[in-house]
Amino acid sequence: MTERRPFQRETEDRRRDDLIAAALDLLAEGGPQAATVRAISARAGVTAGLIRHYFASKDALMRAAFGVFMQRMTAQAAAALQGAPNDPAMRLARFIVASVSAPVVDALAVGLWAGFLHETRRDPEMRAVHAASYLGFRDQLQALIADLPQRSTALDARRAAIACNSIIDGLWMEGSLLPEAFAAGEVIEIALISAGAVLGVDLWAAHETDRNMR
Amino acid sequence: MTERRPFQRETEDRRRDDLIAAALDLLAEGGPQAATVRAISARAGVTAGLIRHYFASKDALMRAAFGVFMQRMTAQAAAALQGAPNDPAMRLARFIVASVSAPVVDALAVGLWAGFLHETRRDPEMRAVHAASYLGFRDQLQALIADLPQRSTALDARRAAIACNSIIDGLWMEGSLLPEAFAAGEVIEIALISAGAVLGVDLWAAHETDRNMR
DNA sequence: GGCCTTATTATACAATTGTGTAATAAGGCC
DNA sequence: GGCCTTATTACACAATTGTATAATAAGGCC
Known part of the structure; x- marks a missing residue:
């Protein structure tokens, strides 16, 4: 019933860079309020949980x-x-x-x-x-x-x-x-x-x- | 059983000024994250609801x-x-x-x-x-x-x-x-x-x- | 001193937050 | 091509957010 979102595996460096870039983008545009884990992960094209897979915390x-x-x-x-x-x-x-x-x-x-x-x-x-x-x-x-x-x-x-x-x-x-x-x-x-x-x-x-x- | 916190009535100007001062204090010290309605009202010595009594919104x-x-x-x-x-x-x-x-x-x-x-x-x-x-x-x-x-x-x-x-x-x-x-x-x-x-x-x-x- | 306005507190609520955990599928290896 | 690792998604959870509404008491007025 629930169809899972398809995805591609990426290298660790690539994902980290993407997440960092997304965080910088959002922080620059909207300040700390805008840089939530969900917004960051969405901008990076992944789901929120992945952040905690590559970083110990937000x-x-x-x-x-x-x-x-x-x-x-x-x-x-x-x-x-x-x-x-x-x-x-x-x-x-x-x-x-x-x-x-x-x-x-x-x-x-x-x-x-x-x-x-x-x-x-x-x-x-x-x-x-x-x-x-x-x-x-x-x-x-x-x-x-x-x-x-x-x-x-x-x-x-x-x-x-x-x-x-x-x-x-x-x-x-x-x-x-x-x-x-x-x-x-x-x-x-x-x-x-x-x-x-x-x-x-x-x-x-x-x-x-x-x-x-x- | 629940004993309500005692309070004093203050003038409108005084309360507004206190709330604004508290908001500025907290924003200066801790940024937008720190300036929550509860923190502001606590700093001003009142409860959170009072903010919306003097201002249309946060x-x-x-x-x-x-x-x-x-x-x-x-x-x-x-x-x-x-x-x-x-x-x-x-x-x-x-x-x-x-x-x-x-x-x-x-x-x-x-x-x-x-x-x-x-x-x-x-x-x-x-x-x-x-x-x-x-x-x-x-x-x-x-x-x-x-x-x-x-x-x-x-x-x-x-x-x-x-x-x-x-x-x-x-x-x-x-x-x-x-x-x-x-x-x-x-x-x-x-x-x-x-x-x-x-x-x-x-x-x-x-x-x-x-x-x-x- | 009792009444009445309303300033103030208390509580509830839905939305959003960061985090923790389990399910799943992508893709390298043999 | 099947297996196995693990990158990734999905979901749940408690805490915190701004807001809305009801209960209450402070204190001015007569």
């Missing part, structure tokens, strides 16, 4: 998803330095550009970030992952700034890094929340000019030179 | 709470301009200082903001309130910048406002998330020096002068 799934999210957020900026020229200003410009470009900045990113915020505060493991990638990002930024041969002395390296990080974070927030309010490339331009002004270095020129060299 | 309560939150966030910056000197740089400095000071910036503010984000996206009424106060803030900022007699021409007024707003937003985020990472007044100093560098105006000096005049 929280474990969310932890895994958070790790993927954090990695996605920082990977782009780190990758931008690979194969970059030696000129410190160009390196910094590349780092900043990567930090305010897609997919770091898009309409769903800030939703995801907000959705994870409170879970991050609750769960010690997630808090550790978050702190590590956040401070890692700021340290990279500070190192790039310290390498600049001549920069404004209005702010020491630490405060300069905080200021640049704020510009990046603020533009990330605005660009993600109101993507339609910015023309193509405008966020990049504002980021480079602003950070350049704070540091007393023409990052926009460095960016242009770098781009023409490629 | 959503209506959250809408009211969001209005209070938005007002609290913008009121401080607006109030900073009342009785301010005429010098445009001093006025802008006051505005920025107020925007990165408590209670706008504190550990709970960003939690509240994150907690409201998705509800803001769902509810058209909340979205309207949010857009109005956000754009109102940026317009005020842009007007203050446009009043500056001589400023850097690297960015037009609109982009300069976006850049300054990003600095404020970014510092708000970092200062709220990691309040222990900053010394007293440090956020203010970074904000003024950074925004000043972007605009080519010494906002820090204006701030100091203004402070000594008072």
